[in-house]
Amino acid sequence: ERLFNVREGFSRKDDTLPKRLLNEPLPDGPAKGETINLDKLLNEYYTVRGWDYNGIPTDKKVLELGLTPLYDGPKIQVAIDERYMKDALPLAEAAYRGGADIIEAGTPLIKSEGLRVIKEFRKLCPNATIVADLKTFDTGWLETELAAENGADIVTVMGATDDYTIKDAVGAARKYGLKVMVDLMNLKDPISRAIEVEKLGVDIVCLHVGISAQIREREVDQKITIVENLVKSINTPVAVAGGIKLEVVPLLVKAGAKIIIVGGAITKSANPEEATRRFVTTVRKLWDEYKQKSNK
Template sequence: MELQLALDLVDIKGAKQVVKEVEAYIDIVEIGTPVVINEGLHAVRAIKEAFPNLQVLADLKIMDAGGYEIMKASEAGADIITVLGATDDSTIKGAVEEARKQGKRILVDMINVKDIETRAAQIDALGVDYICVHTGYDLQAEGRNSFEELQTIKRVVKNAKTAVAGGIKLSTLPEVIKAQPDLVIVGGGITGQDDKQAVAAQMQKLIKGA
């Protein structure tokens, strides 16, 4: 089980400061969609150059032109790139094909997929590396979480690794760990804390202990 830090509300300078605090306790650093929108793929390159020992995920949420966008993210140094599960199979296939050429991995984000169980089984057959259940910011505000959906995809996914994102905090992490995802993605649960290092260390201890 690995821990991914999601960075969404920072610029490149701020991202470096946060990662420097917690780099010893995380496996993957995610350059979130808002950062990519504000800073472009330069942010991916900057973090990869500054922290070469960490894996970097580019949260592009690809919906079209899968092969091309994977190629550009790969050139920027991304190790893992996200594609939306709501897109067409052809986009996912193109993304997977290009990722294989580049030696990169694909994480499919199931945000807003209505029939999680059926779609996860379909996507699993396309050769992606991770399938992630994700409760977005807007639904988190309504009190929703991804834990039930994680149980659902764990039942049907046979090949890909499973991931969970959305509102995970230190207090809810034990519940997440019980479902045994391969990847736990935490944003504000670390970045919003006063002592980021201490929280990340505690999370890593729980995750590695599992």
């Protein structure tokens, strides 16, 4: 029923109660004398049902029911690369409210605050997919296990490491129900390495220029050709990160990227929630247009 409602355009703004119930104090119970907090009520109800902040059933919940998700296109991942928890949490919540599919606890944040940030993100973003951007280079099993114990859904491993580390990470991920994203940062031949790690069973490969390089170059346009070639070379979903602005998104969607990772364009904007919403809306509109053309 909810999937039908979403398909017909209903959303969070349509979920309400009679004004009488919202305006009159509760007659009894623990909250006697208080009025109903609709926003809090919806958050708790959506969490229990397995819906996101906007009331849309998550892919995980839909698949559990043996159904097909309404949306099968590229997803927006928001990278939270703050240093302190106090700065990161409002950004994670804003990204979640804006409709981000994936929330990333960035490497600087994890190094500063520890993996406990994953648990804090989960409290604010109960039905989001959460990435622990560990950039693992050794102890693949242990670090993946630690990420799992703290509630992560995806863990990152460096493509420049040895195959054994990646195999260990994949083994732990299978045991604990995580996915492994391999970061192809700073590799001279990322496509060849992507082909190799695909054979090791990784779930996602990420073409990533990295923050330091991003500061020097600030452009991702030159990566488009590599993305296209990467998508053609492997069956594993391709994620792209590094200085991505809204105007680049159509190129990435056309190139075949399945996950578009956005950092500063959202987290450093005046309104991160609205900035996230613009990215999500743009990607979904582009994907709908692509599917319509494909069906003709």
